[in-house]
Amino acid sequence: MGSVAECGAGCLFSENLRNDCGAFTLSRYNLQTKGINMFRIIGTTALTLAMAGPAFADAHAANPSMTEMTEEESAQLIRTRDITGGPIYSVSANYAEESWMGDDYETAYSYDTMGYGDNLEQIGEIEDIVLDRNGQMIGIVAEVGGFLDIGDKHVMLRVDDVRLVPVDDKTYSFVTRMSEEQLEEMPSVNEAWYN
Structure with missing residues (x-):
């Protein structure tokens, strides 16, 4: 070698x-x-x-206090299933800018205050909730117009034009300051529009 x-x-x-x-x-x-x-x-x-x-x-173990939700936090949560399919009402006849923009809009436009039929006109149904890519709600898709799903259309209402009000402990509805005629004049949206 x-x-x-x-x-x-x-x-x-x-x-x-x-x-x-x-x-x-x-x-x-x-x-x-x-x-x-x-x-x-x-x-x-x-x-x-x-x-x-x-x-x-x-x-890197999760701190239990970071992952557990308190009762107070849990009470502030609303599930979308409690909103979608619910009615949307117009308050255009009784719209007041100061109460709409104020912190007490929930009281001003609640079912107890406004009553059914007299001051709240049902003008559609909540079809979907629209979020931006950060998870922030930017509007709702409402089904308006038509009769028995014939001639209706879907329009998107921005957050500024709607307010969430509780119907009872488990369901919610939206009220809008826009009239049914204004909503029917809005452009239609479909799945492709917000995908």
Whole structure:
């Protein structure tokens, strides 16, 4: 066997770098030394990962107080199923800018205050709720006009034009300051419009 030589990349080759078929050959010394070193590197890496895993998980465990919701927070939530399919009413005949923009609009336009039929005219049905990409509600899609789903159309009402009012403890409705005629003049929207 010849002496061992080192190439520019640090590999150890036997003195005769090519065998009879022209392929490079590595010395027995090189394979044994590099193999042991590689085994040590892989073993050390595996041991480090095994020991760091539980520590990483412990440091990033969810704080129970962060994930649990209080009763007060839970009471403020409204599910969309409690809204969609519900009626939308117009208060255009009794619209007052100061109460519409005020903080007490829920009281001003509630069913107890306005009453059914006299001051609240049902003009449509809530079909969908529209959110922006940040999850913020930007409007509702209402079905207006028509009779028995014949001749009706879907229009989008922006948040500024509607107010959410409770019907009872479990269901909600929207009231709008717009009249039925104004809604029917709005452009139709369909699935492709907001997808």
